[in-house]
Amino acid sequence: MPPSQPVLVVKVAVPAPLRQLFDYLPIKEAALPTVGCRCEVSFGNRVLVGVVWGHEQSIVDASKLKSIRRIIDEQPLLDADLMALCEHAANYYHHPIGDVIATVLPVLLRQGNEALLPGRLEWQLTAQGRFAQPSALTRAPRQQQALELLQQHPAGLPADMLAGLDIQRTALVALEKKGWVTLSEVATTTSAPRSLMAAVPPTASTEQQAAIKAIQGAHSFTPFLLDGITGSGKTEVYLQAMAPLLEQNKQILVLVPEIGLTPQTVRRFEKRFNVPVISLHSGLTDRERLHGWLRARRGEAGIILGTRSAIFTPLARPGLIIVDEAHDSSLKQQDGLRYSARDLAVWRARLLDIPVILGSATPALETLQLARNGRYRHLKLNERAGNAAPPTLLLEDCRALPGRDPLSPNSLKAIEETLKNKQQALVFLNRRGYSPLIHCHDCGWEAECNNCSVHLTWHKSDNRLVCHHCGAQQRIPPHCPKCKSSNLGDAGSGTEKLEELLQAHLPDCTIIRVDRDSTRRKGSLDAALKKAHSGAPAILVGTQMLAKGHHFPNLTLAVILSADSGFLSSDFRGPEHAGQLILQVAGRTGREKIPGRVLIQSRHPEHPMLHILLSGDYGKLADALLGERRDIGLPPFGHLALIRVESAKVEEGMSLLGDIAQLEDLPEGVQLLGPIPAPIERRQGRFRSQLLLLGPDRPPLHRAIDILLARLTSHPLARRCRWHLDVDPTDLL
Ligand code: ADP
Ligand code: ZN
Ligand code: ZN
Numbered sequence: 069m070p071p072s073q074p075v076l077v078v079k080v081a082v083p084a085p086l087r088q089l090f091d092y093l094p095i096k097e098a099a100l101p102t103v104g105c106r107c108e109v110s111f112g113n114r115v116l117v118g119v120v121w122g123h124e125q126s127i128v129d130a131s132k133l134k135s136i137r138r139i140i141d142e143q144p145l146l147d148a149d150l151m152a153l154c155e156h157a158a159n160y161y162h163h164p165i166g167d168v169i170a171t172v173l174p175v176l177l178r179q180g181n182e183a184l185l186p187g188r189l190e191w192q193l194t195a196q197g198r199f200a201q202p203s204a205l206t207r208a209p210r211q212q213q214a215l216e217l218l219q220q221h222p223a224g225l226p227a228d229m230l231a232g233l234d235i236q237r238t239a240l241v242a243l244e245k246k247g248w249v250t251l252s253e254v255a256t257t258t259s260a261p262r263s264l265m266a267a268v269p270p271t272a273s274t275e276q277q278a279a280i281k282a283i284q285g286a287h288s289f290t291p292f293l294l295d296g297i298t299g300s301g302k303t304e305v306y307l308q309a310m311a312p313l314l315e316q317n318k319q320i321l322v323l324v325p326e327i328g329l330t331p332q333t334v335r336r337f338e339k340r341f342n343v344p345v346i347s348l349h350s351g352l353t354d355r356e357r358l359h360g361w362l363r364a365r366r367g368e369a370g371i372i373l374g375t376r377s378a379i380f381t382p383l384a385r386p387g388l389i390i391v392d393e394a395h396d397s398s399l400k401q402q403d404g405l406r407y408s409a410r411d412l413a414v415w416r417a418r419l420l421d422i423p424v425i426l427g428s429a430t431p432a433l434e435t436l437q438l439a440r441n442g443r444y445r446h447l448k449l450n451e452r453a454g455n456a457a458p459p460t461l462l463l464e465d466c467r468a469l470p471g472r473d474p475l476s477p478n479s480l481k482a483i484e485e486t487l488k489n490k491q492q493a494l495v496f497l498n499r500r501g502y503s504p505l506i507h508c509h510d511c512g513w514e515a516e517c518n519n520c521s522v523h524l525t526w527h528k529s530d531n532r533l534v535c536h537h538c539g540a541q542q543r544i545p546p547h548c549p550k551c552k553s554s555n556l557g558d559a560g561s562g563t564e565k566l567e568e569l570l571q572a573h574l575p576d577c578t579i580i581r582v583d584r585d586s587t588r589r590k591g592s593l594d595a596a597l598k599k600a601h602s603g604a605p606a607i608l609v610g611t612q613m614l615a616k617g618h619h620f621p622n623l624t625l626a627v628i629l630s631a632d633s634g635f636l637s638s639d640f641r642g643p644e645h646a647g648q649l650i651l652q653v654a655g656r657t658g659r660e661k662i663p664g665r666v667l668i669q670s671r672h673p674e675h676p677m678l679h680i681l682l683s684g685d686y687g688k689l690a691d692a693l694l695g696e697r698r699d700i701g702l703p704p705f706g707h708l709a710l711i712r713v714e715s716a717k718v719e720e721g722m723s724l725l726g727d728i729a730q731l732e733d734l735p736e737g738v739q740l741l742g743p744i745p746a747p748i749e750r751r752q753g754r755f756r757s758q759l760l761l762l763g764p765d766r767p768p769l770h771r772a773i774d775i776l777l778a779r780l781t782s783h784p785l786a787r788r789c790r791w792h793l794d795v796d797p798t799d800l801l
Pocket of ligand 1: 270271272276296297298299301302303305453454619659
């Protein structure tokens with residue numbers, strides 16, 4: 069018989085790779101679960117943790133539906149704000165909502181653990197319970213025991229303590245149903261109120277004052293671009309703009325690009341304000357992360373500082389969102405839910421109706437364009453704080469430099485001078501390891517990864533060849549695997565070789581190397597940065613880990629190696645990223661009394677973009693790059709999405725994409741580029757092909773994505789391939 073009576077179904081977001089909510093029946097004779105609570109559901113033959121997304125009366129065959137197995141949370145874990153943010157992310161990135169939630173929740177919550185901070189929830193007797201007779205419960209000895217215990221402790225007992233005393237939760241819940249006990253959240257014992265300010269702020273410059281005033285004057289959704297040159301005191305603007313909000317007990321969410329920057333920024337915030345600061349980043353244990361998340365949700369933390377995923381932190385009293393170094397590529401997640409934390413920050417501020425600041429000395433061209441056409445308010449800081457002068461940028465023509473020498477004689481001389489003057493020099497090279505290539509001098513063989521179409525990097529200290537894409541390692545072969553010659557050699561340099569060369573050249577000098585290899589041990593990065601901050605004469609050798617945000621007071625020289633290769637890159641964002649990186653590295657120099665000097669070593673010194681860059685004016689470089697982008701309709705003048713397929717056989721991915729890449733039914737104006745093999749054609753043993761979508765406006769582009777994904781998922785080859793979609797991709801490799 070067809071179903072005719074509507075039944076009440078619960079819509080649940082389940083972590084499954086399908087873009088839909090799933091229907092379940094409520095648990096019989098239990099209250100309807102509250103939206104935003106986690107629940108346990110059967111899914112296929114597994115039990116998964118989902119989130120209750122809604123309820124509706126629906127005409128369905130109830131016999132086909134399963135009941136929810138268990139409600140995990142008593143109070144909603146996700147509030148309306150976070151649920152709306154998740155929904156936006158799911159729609160915008162065409163991603164399953166259940167999987168979005170898996171990205172949002174800390175691991176322990178995803179696994180179904182209780183969302184409790186120890187000692188925060190207490191069971192207490194009600195007035196009725198105080199006079200209840202334990203003897204009435206002789207048939208329920210566990211409830212009796214619980215009641216007696218609570219009557220001995222009329223002030224209440226923490227839930228976790230009761231669990232530790234073997235009082236079962238079911239017994240307490242039964243007493244709760246009788247109206248004898250309640251579970252209540254006990255406010256944390258706040259220390260005696262102290263005044264907010266822990267330190268007297270410096271007097272803001274006129275430019276800073278104007279920016280602070282503009283931000284403080286915004287009481288609803290207002291996106292700001294704080295476009296201030298390196299060392300112009302952007303952090304000081306954040307601090308002073310935050311003060312009145314903290315005074316009103318509001319919370320501030322601050323995103324920073326690198327885990328390496330968090331301890332330093334946390335210290336700076338804690339020095340200024342007497343409010344709890346919590347940091348959320350990938351270096352935390354699961355339990356620490358859960359705690360930070362829950363404390364933010366309860367409003368216990370005034371300032372929440374974190375890397376990209378912190379954009380999903382629940383906030384009890386949101387006041388302001390800040391994205392520091394908002395151009396940074398680490399704000400984009402490159403797997404799973406491929407989101408831009410910068411874009412989500414603006415979206416979340418809109419949902420919360422609060423201001424948001426994107427701060428950068430080298431804003432992404434997308435952000436800059438939005439500011440230029442008035443969608444964001446453009447605040448500028450054109451002068452360095454505290455009388456520091458901007459650095460001088462000089463081009464070092466390296467066309468005649470032998471290939472085996474990473475540093476020109478002139479650069480070496482400048483480094484020696486700097487050390488003689490008791491200052492620090494930074495040598496920047498965005499390539500870790502000893503050397504990026506091992507090859508045979510006789511037959512030309514080159515060491516490549518077995519799984520990926522890339523060269524292996526020689527890591528001398530580990531005596532290994534390592535793939536920087538999949539992590540695979542190999543021993544160094546004793547002779548050429550192709551021609552058996554023992555005439556093997558390396559070409560090019562990484563930070564490890566640079567360190568060795570510099571140490572050989574200047575044996576008495578302190579060298580501080582900062583890259584992912586040298587900072588693998590917990591605490592080693594913080595130790596290296598502390599050493600650099602101390603200002604003692606030293607050479608800093610490092611990758612982009614050293615380029616971001618740091619303030620090294622005694623650093624007066626930077627030598628930049630092979631950074632200009634980005635200007636010649638096939639990726640259309642190459643020149644933008646190269647320009648940003650060079651200016652950010654340059655910006656580490658001369659931040660106090662002694663002006664900074666920057667030597668940009670280049671084998672293409674005639675490149676026009678490099679000459680624009682030498683002025684140090686990012687705005688001019690941006691003008692030139694935006695002009696090029698406008699001519700070809702690339703972002704921010706058009707919008708991109710990338711569908712990438714990985715397959716065991718090279719033809720499968722290409723023919724799958726070829727079959728779906730038909731323009732028929734697609735909205736007008738949307739262009740398809742490809743399919744083509746990805747620039748890195750093989751990775752982790754799978755062939756990669758890609759199809760790029762370019763549209764002048766977002767809505768038709770998103771309609772086109774829907775059509776192409778529908779074709780893709782119903783194609784028989786899709787089952788043999790892995791695929792993903794990247795909306796607003798930043799990496800086309
Ligand atoms: P940015 O974030 O723009 O790179 P910072 O906020 O780190 O710059 O400021 C650079 C340096 O200048 C810091 O040492 C900071 O304490 C100092 N500074 C910032 N604003 C002022 C000010 N108004 N007066 C004095 N010093 C300042
Ligand atoms: Zn050979
Ligand atoms: Zn590999």
